[in-house]
Amino acid sequence: MDAVMLIGFMLIILFIVSLVISWKFQYRAEGKDERGKQILNTAYTAAFPVFPIGWLLITLYDDFVAAVPFPIYKKLMWILVLLGFIVHGAVIYFLKKRW
Known part of the structure; x- marks a missing residue:
């Protein structure tokens, strides 16, 4: 398994965990x-x-360093979406413990 696949797998796992944290927090009384x-x-x-x-x-x-091929660009956009959800879930998790 190469490094890109491993990173992608880790991002998906973190995304699922963050999604569960977010949903559990939002739909409960807390x-x-x-x-x-x-x-x-x-x-x-x-x-x-x-x-x-x-x-x-x-x-x-893409503009100043090197051209980003379209398939890579699409994957990068998905990574940004996953990272947004991961950050959201992580902030909820840590603020629940802190506040």
Whole structure:
């Protein structure tokens, strides 16, 4: 198994774990009170910039360093979506413990 496959597998596992954390928190009573709403707002604030900043970096790389082939570009977009969900779930997990 090469490194790219291993990284992809790890991202998918982290994505699934983060999705479960997010859904469990949002649909339980814990996510509906004032503390839960504050945690969710902070998590959304942390996760939102992942996609636009990543897209900007990919575009800058494509424009100024080397051309990014379309199949790789599509995979990079999916990685950005996964990273956004991973950041969202991680922030919820850590803020639940901290607050």
